[in-house]
Amino acid sequence: MSFSATVTDRTHWTVIRFVGELDLLSSGDAREAVEREVQRGAGRIVLDLAGLRFIDTSGAREILRMKAEADRTGVDLVVANPSPLALKVLEVLGIRDVIEAPVVPTS
Secondary structure, X not given: OOEEEEEEEOOOOEEEEEEEEEOOOOXXXXXXXXXXXXXXOOOEEEXXXXXXXXXXXXXXXXXXXXXXXXXXXXXXXXXXXXXXXXXXXXXXXXXXXXXXXXXXXXX
């Protein structure tokens, strides 16, 4: 079980690419990566989920928390490029539209 969060600054947004497994064990690492960028002053954050091999309800719940916290602090946070598995989980949980999940260029 492995997880990584890689940050790339773009002209108008910060991309955080999640790779591996987003679950109960790794959700804290994901949250810390987002919190660092919010504290750094990022105005728009794109969570790129293309590299997720696994996501459970804990991971999905953490994404919802990140979105709520970003909204509260005035940061625009969107989820993009969900892997087929991540997309299925978001749809089954009925939260895809809540967090947005478009396919957007992240490079």
